[in-house]
Amino acid sequence: MRKAPSGVKRIRVIPNVLDVYLHPFQGDVSSCRQHVHPDEYEWFYCCEGGGIQAVGQWRRRVEVGDLLLIPPGQPHVFCASESGCRTAVLMQSVRYCLGDTAAASEASFLMDHLTRFVEKNGYLLPLSEADSRTSGEILHRIMDLQKKPAFGNALRINSLLGSLLEIGFHLPEPPRGPVSADTGDPERRISELLFYLDSMYIRPVTVEEALRITRMSRSAFHVHFQEATGLTFCQYLNDLRLATADHLIAEGVPPDEAAKRSGFTSRSNYYQQRRNRRRADA
Numbered sequence: 001m002r003k004a005p006s007g008v009k010r011i012r013v014i015p016n017v018l019d020v021y022l023h024p025f026q027g028d029v030s031s032c033r034q035h036v037h038p039d040e041y042e043w044f045y046c047c048e049g050g051g052i053q054a055v056g057q058w059r060r061r062v063e064v065g066d067l068l069l070i071p072p073g074q075p076h077v078f079c080a081s082e083s084g085c086r087t088a089v090l091m092q093s094v095r096y097c098l099g100d101t102a103a104a105s106e107a108s109f110l111m112d113h114l115t116r117f118v119e120k121n122g123y124l125l126p127l128s129e130a131d132s133r134t135s136g137e138i139l140h141r142i143m144d145l146q147k148k149p150a151f152g153n154a155l156r157i158n159s160l161l162g163s164l165l166e167i168g169f170h171l172p173e174p175p176r177g178p179v180s181a182d183t184g185d186p187e188r189r190i191s192e193l194l195f196y197l198d199s200m201y202i203r204p205v206t207v208e209e210a211l212r213i214t215r216m217s218r219s220a221f222h223v224h225f226q227e228a229t230g231l232t233f234c235q236y237l238n239d240l241r242l243a244t245a246d247h248l249i250a251e252g253v254p255p256d257e258a259a260k261r262s263g264f265t266s267r268s269n270y271y272q273q274r275r276n277r278r279r280a281d282a
Contacts, residue, residue: 015096015161017143018089022051022080029054034075041092041111043164044068044078045136049085053078055123067135068123071115088139103162110165113175130261131170138164169199186224189214201240202263207233238273245270
């Protein structure tokens, strides 16, 4: 990797999204020289076209809608297909998550988890179509904010980055934060579970998983959960999903897509749960 000219800072302390067009490449990806970003994460979202991403000896075909994460220090190169490739690339400094706030601590934890995940499973993140599309929208929104400097944009970008990091909760191996040392307070354990469900309700969450998180017996869990929420575990999950689906439909998302993005198995399942909820409220 070439060194930056004297006096030039290579690292982009402020997150920077680039709109990059990669010209068609004729040849073997193995013949391309790989480069390294020693102090930056690279988020790579394919907008148009496609190609081959190489990270060290790892190879994978990339298509429209794919999101990749390449941690600092990993040698990599992308070779576009014959149609070329347009990408949104976010360069994120390793120093961006540092700080002594709870949010900075959680962001750092999530970045560490994402790094371990991609180094174990591959750098193409296995996201649903909806999550991939949302990730691309986030990168483009950051890009738009950068084009029109205004007071408040740094805060908006920070918020969008937090939303991007939340995709870690949707991976097949979601992160689990440190368990509270207070293991004797049922109310606190239920609160920890509710915090977890706020991010995880769009995927199947079983009672067995809830029992592991709360460290309760099945009978004690159902008693304490209903005392805290006024609902059964299944009712609570369905209410979270119904609220999300109703909001998406109100924004113009088709019911099939809204049901899928909210954690329901189908549109009919969404309508059935909505009818059940209305009967329970009557």
